[in-house]
Amino acid sequence: MKMKSIWRWLSSAGLIFFTTMVCAQGSFPSKPIRFIVPFAPGGATDLMARSIAQKMQESMGQPVVVENRPGANAIVGSDLVAKAAPDGHTLLMCALGHSTNPYLIAKLPYDTLKDIAPISLAVTGPHMLAVTTSLPVSNVKELIAYGKANPTKLNFASGGIGSSQHFSGELFKMTSGIQMTHIAYKGTAPAFSDLISGNVSLIFDNMVLPLQHVRNGKLKALAVTGKNRSSLAPDIPTVAETLPGFESGIWHGVLTTGGTPKPVLDRLSVEINKALTAPDLRENFLKQGLDPVGTTPEQFDQFIRAEMAKWSKIIREVGIKAE
Secondary structure (H helix, E strand, O other), X not given: OOHHHHXXXXXXXXXXXXXXXXXXXXXXXXXXXXXXXXXXXOOHXXXXXXXXXXXXXXXXXXXEEEEEOOOOOOHHHHHHHXXXXXXXXXXXXXXXHHHHHHHHOOOOOOOOOOOEEEEEEEEEEOEEEEEEOOOOOOOHHHHHHHHHHOOOOOEEEEOOOOOHHHHHHHHHHHHHOOOOEEEEOOOHHHHHHHXXXXXXXXXXXXXXXXXXXXXXXXXXXXXXXXXXXXXXXXXXXXXXXXXXXXXXXXXXXEEEEOOOOHHHHHHHHHHHHHHHOOHHHHHHHHHOOOEEOXXXXXXXXXXXXXXXXXXXXXXXXXXXXXX
């Protein structure tokens, strides 16, 4: 084939591809969207996905149907999305585990960075560091001093190995230089029961539940783990005010199948970010101690990679293995 013919063929192919992408964007969505939640119904991630889905459905003119596909620390639902058609009609509501599973699980059935495409970071939120009332400390500085003076006495509860609560505790151990024993429970309810009764020393958990117990006098609040103080409890300092740079907590975001055309990713990002600006949705999230964010696909990709680098280091150093 002569060089001129090759260039003509390449130009035609490029025009066809460009035209296809524009048409795909213009006709998207062309059918109902499946919104996969890789956790059981009724939890925080599920309720969040449903509130976003409702706003997207109103805006996009197609049903956005939430499906719960729990199992294997979100891997079952994530694998379904990874293997779906790359057309943007199958979404995934993810959490912190999306960035830690590659290091907790020996062999995932998908490639986290290649098979699942970021769309938008939806919300972030801090944990509260709460301690049992019998612990003789009232702030982070005193907790660290107590831990160094009593290296075998402190332990911390979590809702399970590999949970965000677990990672916050391990990060605090590494940053502060104190020793604490991790006590993993099957859920937060038994963890809080033992914390209130004094069987465990402390917990890092999403703001709402520990704050309720603090206000009832059943626990003491020492700090929050975000970069800034929480609007739910502005009088409670951050851990970073004592340990500069400390930051942990929870986050949720929306992804889709890897290989989805960029125009479709961008359209989905716009729609999700529009949903996050809705006053009723924002107010609801803020009451839960969550900050609505909204990003481009590229920004969310950078965020996920940073989270993977941060938590993989702790997983390796501590030797955390999935349950």
